[in-house]
Amino acid sequence: MKRAATILSGAIFALLLVAGGSAATAKAAAGVLPGAIEIDRAGKTATxxxxxxxxxxGQATWYVVTESSNRADAARRGVNHAPKLANALGTKAVQRVTVAGGLVKFPGTVDFRPVHRVVAGPTGFPPSVATPGSAGDARYSPLISTNGRTVLNAEQIANNTGRHDKVVRINFRAKQVTLELTEGRQGGKKVLYLSTDASDTGAAALEASTFAPNLDAAPGVASDEADTSARTGLVAVVNGATGANNPQRQGLSSALLDGQDPLNILQWPATHPRYSPLWDVHPAVWTAAATSAGERARLASFSEVAGAVGDGQVVSGGDGPANERLNGLKAGGFVVNCPIIAEF
Known part of the structure; x- marks a missing residue:
């Protein structure tokens, strides 16, 4: 496993993951992805x-499935239901795949040969070096469809070029893979999510994810409309408080300096009708005045972010469209693919 030294319908779908029964129901009630074989919350991994x-x-490529845009299909698989993914159909954000001999054939794939490297800058963020450890080719996207109606989030994590940087261990014979998770916040609660892809090279490096620029074609920058957007909002605090043991620690600078998760803030839980694993990143910057006054606090919900923006403590770090739900905080113009795996 490559790691940075200094620092996420139809008969065809029955060929993939099918999960259900009392175990899946119990997991769903506990706020975890039902189809996951095991979730280690303390260790922040999932199998x-x-x-x-x-x-x-014709080369072998290995993948996991975390979402389906079809409710019944998602229930059969034990994955998150993300209906908004269907809004990306007809764009480069969705690969149209075929099936032959019971195996999905992907037009696009991933090169896992690059070496992931991130080095903190003088203030943490921005980093002085940020190189993703994997990159999708011209046709790659983790989103796939076989029938032009249902979209799956099917992240490729290993092939003959290597393995995704989130792979902790993999057993090809048993057909199981354990992946590293990232801690975030949603609605004041903790969540663990799997960060697999990003449409921006810097974000891909920081998230130890695959650079997948085709995800930018997913509609809905700074929008959460159920009928038109394939995205949901995420706030990434740029310059929050630092210090590994600081209870207010949060943000990209802290992640780079302290070697801990940035504690990004997600808009919806995985059970919400507007949930999507395609998080529309909104960089948030504490003002110099708020920093000098010691007002930087850990933010844990969209309402808290909107309040801080309204009070003039936090301003936009992006230059994209303004998000009304965040009091006008601007989108960064890129996407990260981060399925929620557990909520607690």
């Missing part, structure tokens, strides 16, 4: 069923 597919050249 998933591993599926084999084929690349356009």
């Amino acid at each position: 998933f069923p591993l599926f084999e597919g084929k690349t356009a050249t």
